[in-house]
Amino acid sequence: MEQDTLREWEYKCIQEEPPECTATCPIHVDARMFVKEMARGDREAAFRVLAKTMPFPGILARICDHPCEQKCKRGEVDEPIAISYLERSCVEQTTGRVRVPLLPRREQKIAVLGSGLAGLTATWDLLKKGFGVTLFEQSGRLGGSLRELPDALLPQEIIDGELAILEALNGGIRLGETMDGQRFEEICREFDAVFIDRETITGCDLPLRQNDRGDIAINAASGATDREGVFAGGGTRDCGAWSPINETLQGRKGSLSIERFIQKANMEAGRGNDGPYQTRLYTNLNGISLTPRVQPADRAAGFSDDEAQAEAGRCIRCECLECVKTCLFLERYQAYPKKYARQVFNNERVIYGAAHTKNQFVNSCSNCGLCETVCPTNFHMGDLCLQARRTMNEQKLMPAAFHEFALQDMSHSNGEHFTLARHEPGKNESAWLYFPSCQLCATSPGEVLLSYGYLRERLTGGVGIMLGCCGAPAYWSGRDDLFRESMATIRCEWQKRGSPRVITACSTCQNLFTEHIPGMETVSLWTIIEEEGTPDITGGTAGTTVAIADPCSSRHEPKTQTSVRQIVRSLGMSIEALPLSGDKPECCGYGGLMFNANPKLGQDVIARRLEADNAHEYLAYCAMCRDHLAAGGARVCHLIELLFPAVAGGDPAARGWISWSERRTNRARVKQGILRELGEQGAEIVKSCEGIMLEMTQEIRRRIDERRILDDDIRMVIDHAEQTGKRLLNTQNGQYRASCQTENVTFWVDYTGEGDRFTIYNAYSHRMKIVGVK
Amino acid sequence: MSVTNEASGWRCAACGGKLEITKVGFTYMKGNFEVDLPACRSCGQALVSEELATGKMADAERILEDK
Ligand code: SF4
Ligand code: SF4
Ligand code: SF4
Ligand SMILES: [Zn+2]
Numbered sequence: 088m089e090q091d092t093l094r095e096w097e098y099k100c101i102q103e104e105p106p107e108c109t110a111t112c113p114i115h116v117d118a119r120m121f122v123k124e125m126a127r128g129d130r131e132a133a134f135r136v137l138a139k140t141m142p143f144p145g146i147l148a149r150i151c152d153h154p155c156e157q158k159c160k161r162g163e164v165d166e167p168i169a170i171s172y173l174e175r176s177c178v179e180q181t182t183g184r185v186r187v188p189l190l191p192r193r194e195q196k197i198a199v200l201g202s203g204l205a206g207l208t209a210t211w212d213l214l215k216k217g218f219g220v221t222l223f224e225q226s227g228r229l230g231g232s233l234r235e236l237p238d239a240l241l242p243q244e245i246i247d248g249e250l251a252i253l254e255a256l257n258g259g260i261r262l263g264e265t266m267d268g269q270r271f272e273e274i275c276r277e278f279d280a281v282f283i284d285r286e287t288i289t290g291c292d293l294p295l296r297q298n299d300r301g302d303i304a305i306n307a308a309s310g311a312t313d314r315e316g317v318f319a320g321g322g323t324r325d326c327g328a329w330s331p332i333n334e335t336l337q338g339r340k341g342s343l344s345i346e347r348f349i350q351k352a353n354m355e356a357g358r359g360n361d362g363p364y365q366t367r368l369y370t371n372l373n374g375i376s377l378t379p380r381v382q383p384a385d386r387a388a389g390f391s392d393d394e395a396q397a398e399a400g401r402c403i404r405c406e407c408l409e410c411v412k413t414c415l416f417l418e419r420y421q422a423y424p425k426k427y428a429r430q431v432f433n434n435e436r437v438i439y440g441a442a443h444t445k446n447q448f449v450n451s452c453s454n455c456g457l458c459e460t461v462c463p464t465n466f467h468m469g470d471l472c473l474q475a476r477r478t479m480n481e482q483k484l485m486p487a488a489f490h491e492f493a494l495q496d497m498s499h500s501n502g503e504h505f506t507l508a509r510h511e512p513g514k515n516e517s518a519w520l521y522f523p524s525c526q527l528c529a530t531s532p533g534e535v536l537l538s539y540g541y542l543r544e545r546l547t548g549g550v551g552i553m554l555g556c557c558g559a560p561a562y563w564s565g566r567d568d569l570f571r572e573s574m575a576t577i578r579c580e581w582q583k584r585g586s587p588r589v590i591t592a593c594s595t596c597q598n599l600f601t602e603h604i605p606g607m608e609t610v611s612l613w614t615i616i617e618e619e620g621t622p623d624i625t626g627g628t629a630g631t632t633v634a635i636a637d638p639c640s641s642r643h644e645p646k647t648q649t650s651v652r653q654i655v656r657s658l659g660m661s662i663e664a665l666p667l668s669g670d671k672p673e674c675c676g677y678g679g680l681m682f683n684a685n686p687k688l689g690q691d692v693i694a695r696r697l698e699a700d701n702a703h704e705y706l707a708y709c710a711m712c713r714d715h716l717a718a719g720g721a722r723v724c725h726l727i728e729l730l731f732p733a734v735a736g737g738d739p740a741a742r743g744w745i746s747w748s749e750r751r752t753n754r755a756r757v758k759q760g761i762l763r764e765l766g767e768q769g770a771e772i773v774k775s776c777e778g779i780m781l782e783m784t785q786e787i788r789r790r791i792d793e794r795r796i797l798d799d800d801i802r803m804v805i806d807h808a809e810q811t812g813k814r815l816l817n818t819q820n821g822q823y824r825a826s827c828q829t830e831n832v833t834f835w836v837d838y839t840g841e842g843d844r845f846t847i848y849n850a851y852s853h854r855m856k857i858v859g860v861k
Numbered sequence: 862m863s864v865t866n867e868a869s870g871w872r873c874a875a876c877g878g879k880l881e882i883t884k885v886g887f888t889y890m891k892g893n894f895e896v897d898l899p900a901c902r903s904c905g906q907a908l909v910s911e912e913l914a915t916g917k918m919a920d921a922e923r924i925l926e927d928k
Contacts, residue, residue, distance in 0.1 A: 488926050794915075812875045835914065860884075
């Protein structure tokens with residue numbers, strides 16, 4: 088990933104954008120954090136949040152005219168958070184004090200003329216920036232119009248107390264200083280820059296350009312006057328009614344400008360967010376229940392502790408996290424896409440052996456695209472992860488463990504046991520080509536054969552057949568070399584048969600074909616059945632209700648989804664809507680090869696789905712969805728089992744889990760079935776050990792299958808042990824334990840038996856290779 | 862179960878010998894390790910238990926894959 092690409096990804100995720108309250112606050116107080124501390128009842132911490140941004144929090148927190156509340160998101164639900172009352176409540180009871188600024192760190196001296204809120208703010212900010220500041224005030228005391236506010240709102244002694252901080256001023260405060268043109272010129276000579284608070288510097292004639300209303304004219308963005316190094320701001324006339332927070336903003340802008348002026352930096356660049364601005368943050372308000380604003384029992388006294396806490400507790404703590412809320416993978420790694428993008432970027436930069444920590448992360452996403460659908464800016468984490476996988480492969484840094492099993496399964500599907508491409512038996516042309524998919528053949532071989540019969544009966548012009556894998560595992564693992572190879576083979580076989588319309592029974596195949604084989608016209612099996620009518624004999628039970636589990640790959644295939652629903656209704660069944668369907672289905676954990684790279688997460692994904700509602704009878708139309716939901720314990724059947732029951736009167740939803748070994752045998756069965764119809768002899772492909780019969784309990788079979796150990800792996804171990812005599816004997820139970828090392832995996836098997844019949848008690852594997860026994 | 866106890870319940874079926882605790886070398890993702898395991902020294906057959914394979918070894922594999 089390039090830096091620029093990273094920036095684009097980072098910009099796309101708006102999770103770190105400020106909430107409305109902060110963006111609307113002219114000086115961007117972190118109101119969300121402040122309110123959060125108040126909700127925890129920690130006034131001191133809340134005060135520290137205010138003091139980070141506010142000059143003289145004891146003053147401003149009492150009098151701010153709180154424009155933040157107008158935009159507060161909570162206001163869209165019921166009433167905005169009483170941020171202003173909470174601020175007052177905080178400073179009235181806190182013992183928090185603002186730290187007195189250190190001695191000047193910079194040599195430049197700045198003069199501030201006038202001590203209204205703008206002047207005071209500029210003074211405060213410039214001190215914090217390390218300048219030496221002298222504050223000139225014409226009257227006998229500091230504060231300007233602050234002094235005219237009612238005592239109940241802002242007592243004089245509070246002003247005095249807050250302003251006492253300025254006594255540490257290096258340079259000092261000059262009260263009763265008459266300001267005329269001559270004095271002004273002296274000051275300009277003596278100081279490096281000047282800020283004028285237009286509120287208290289009135290009635291004097293300074294040699295500066297004025298606007299039509301007689302105020303010192305300033306550049307709205309920077310506060311610059313027509314004289315270099317002299318900035319001004321504040322004063323009510325420019326900004327309508329007197330607004331404490333706007334006065335503060337003007338002082339702040341002036342101080343920023345002075346800093347830029349001293350640094351000889353560009354005065355106007357990047358200042359769009361100086362005052363209030365529109366945030367890009369999105370906050371979902373669904374499900375927030377009405378809770379009216381807390382009213383203080385004693386209005387004059389304001390919020391009590393409890394009241395303040397209750398009111399602060401109403402804050403939504405605005406943030407996005409839409410994707411994290413729906414995707415367990417994103418939730419599991421405890422951050423959000425903006426952070427993940429940075430982590431993925433860093434992961435790519437680190438040389439092997441250093442701190443790679445995101446390899447498994449990058450390979451755990453199911454590439455399902457749900458995040459893109461729910462994200463207000465369409466951030467597709469799957470794309471990001473896929474790209475990172477491609478890079479890992481290119482750099483030869485992809486650990487084999489993440490995808491090896493799935494890629495081997497794919498190569499089985501593309502091997503002699505399964506691949507086949509033929510015209511319809513008895514025909515020599517194809518108007519159609521049925522691609523039932525390797526996974527559907529693996530789980531429902533009999534039904535696939537029946538569905539092929541149906542297609543030949545209903546469609547004219549010849550329905551050819553193609554068995555194989557679409558290459559999805561290669562695609563998901565970032566193995567573009569393998570994927571291109573798969574696509575090329577399919578394309579070649581398809582063209583050889585006259586480029587017919589392709590009927591797919593799996594949405595993943597359909598998506599990949601549409602995207603990667605130009606000119607290939609695809610149609611889903613379900614759409615054909617919707618159009619041609621359901622078969623004469625079906626296994627659907629009229630009157631029952633099913634919850635349709637749309638596969639993630641059907642997200643952008645509304646046509647297929649509609650066809651499935653039409654078929655189900657035409658079988659007399661009713662449909663129960665699931666919360667995540669249509670354009671928002673979740674992945675079953677097979678997509679992106681999550682099941683291989685992060686088996687635990689894959690299981691948890693299914694468990695969470697079933698936990699949400701396990702009362703459903705599910706209907707899947709993706710083979711992997713059926714198998715994963717079944718493995719998770721759900722009652723689920725595949726649509727093909729309803730339409731083309733291979734066993735009459737069965738209960739397909741009770742079929743349950745199926746092993747990886749069985750899946751391979753099933754694929755071979757589909758091929759054999761078709762070859763028989765074609766009158767061809769399936770070449771007997773028998774490996775030396777295929778004759779070995781294995782017996783084991785269902786429990787052991789399941790455990791071994793979850794470890795992704797195939798019957799063939801077990802046969803290989805036994806064959807090797809029996810041939811070489813290399814095995815260990817457990818003297819307590821008489822079982823043999825033997826192992827066999829393949830390129831990347833060592834398999835261990837506990838067994839008894841001899842000849843060609845063996846009983847299996849356990850099997851396990853590891854990837855660490857034994858290199859020597861000393 | 863300690864490694865020593867584990868060794869005592871086994872014999873090498875190839876030569877009939879006892880298993881003894883031996884240093885067994887492993888390699889994975891460019892890392893090399895040595896573990897004390899029961900093994901038949903003369904036939905070079907080591908015994909990796911299920912507990913080790915699915916426990917500590919699996920954990921170490923995960924860590925190395927993320928490196
Ligand atoms: S709900 Fe809370 S975080 Fe959101 S805008 Fe209002 S105060 Fe700010
Ligand atoms: S699993 Fe799906 S929703 Fe989650 S990040 Fe990957 S593509 Fe997005
Ligand atoms: S949905 Fe996720 S990726 Fe999109 S902006 Fe929100 S947190 Fe970021
Ligand atoms: Zn031996």
